[in-house]
Amino acid sequence: MLRTDRLTLAYGSSDVVHELSLTIPAGEISCLVGPNGSGKSTLLKGLAGLIAPRQGEVLLEGQPLSLWSRNELALRLAMLPQKPIVPESILVRDLVALGRFPHRKWWQRDGREDREACQQAMYMTGVEALAERPVTSLSGGQQQRVWIAMALAQQTDILLLDEPTTYLDWGYQLEVLELLVELNKSRGLTVIMSLHDLNQAAQFADHVMVLENGQIEAAGTPGQVITETLLARVFRVRGVVSLNAEGRPFCMGHGTSDPDRPCRA
Ligand code: ADP
Numbered sequence: 212m213l214r215t216d217r218l219t220l221a222y223g224s225s226d227v228v229h230e231l232s233l234t235i236p237a238g239e240i241s242c243l244v245g246p247n248g249s250g251k252s253t254l255l256k257g258l259a260g261l262i263a264p265r266q267g268e269v270l271l272e273g274q275p276l277s278l279w280s281r282n283e284l285a286l287r288l289a290m291l292p293q294k295p296i297v298p299e300s301i302l303v304r305d306l307v308a309l310g311r312f313p314h315r316k317w318w319q320r321d322g323r324e325d326r327e328a329c330q331q332a333m334y335m336t337g338v339e340a341l342a343e344r345p346v347t348s349l350s351g352g353q354q355q356r357v358w359i360a361m362a363l364a365q366q367t368d369i370l371l372l373d374e375p376t377t378y379l380d381w382g383y384q385l386e387v388l389e390l391l392v393e394l395n396k397s398r399g400l401t402v403i404m405s406l407h408d409l410n411q412a413a414q415f416a417d418h419v420m421v422l423e424n425g426q427i428e429a430a431g432t433p434g435q436v437i438t439e440t441l442l443a444r445v446f447r448v449r450g451v452v453s454l455n456a457e458g459r460p461f462c463m464g465h466g467t468s469d470p471d472r473p474c475r476a
């Protein structure tokens with residue numbers, strides 16, 4: 212289980228996340244939502260051990276991340292950043308194979324287990340037919356699936372993703388989210404992702420955490436968290452929240468609620 216204990220994350224002298232204590236439910240899909248600059252990416256990096264806490268801790272199975280070796284941590288937790296940089300001219304299969312590094316000893320070449328893990332990851336993400344293509348020649352949606360394949364080849368039980376849908380068209384967005392749900396259901400993968408679209412968070416998350424100025428404003432099921440009051444208070448949006456056929460909230464924004472914006476009548 213992954214949790215934080217009075218976690219403070221900062222760049223230079225300014226705190227972005229301040230004394231935050233939260234628990235990520237294991238085996239569930241958790242979504243981080245919040246306005247731009249609220250600290251979602253920073254918190255995800257902190258949870259993945261990519262930035263060290265200024266104070267407090269991130270704990271995996273009760274043990275601070277700083278006490279896990281890089282390799283042990285990479286066997287448990289994979290992180291997909293918002294804009295991963297594609298290594299020049301790398302082929303899909305080679306990028307996916309990078310996910311196997313934590314599983315290998317320095318004297319080993321990739322073995323049967325590695326090849327099978329990569330095959331399975333490419334199969335699950337539907338990129339098998341692209342295996343011999345350079346990653347840079349693919350569309351945004353295809354590239355995103357290749358990155359997810361790489362993370363899956365890592366075979367961790369926790370996957371963190373920073374806005375995995377942002378640069379994708381609508382169909383690909385849903386495809387990526389459906390894939391994550393499928394992996395969560397079939398393998399018990401714990402998913403923690405930031406999403407911009409509240410309706411997608413409402414539709415796909417088991418657990419929603421709303422971040423504002425580095426603080427958790429609300430956390431719970433989509434139905435508990437996504438309310439008209441929240442839209443107005445955190446997102447400055449006037450809107451209506453209704454329930455869809457599955458009983459999940461569905462938001463419709465009518466305008467902004469910020470009376471101080473000079474351009475608004
Ligand atoms: P979000 O992902 O919710 O948009 P971020 O975590 O990216 O928010 O940013 C939170 C705050 O931290 C913002 O004020 C941003 O300007 C600042 N910040 C983010 N990354 C850095 C960085 N590398 N150096 C300095 N400040 C940063």
Ligand code: MG
Nearest residue numbers: 251252253293
């Ligand atoms: Mg961000």
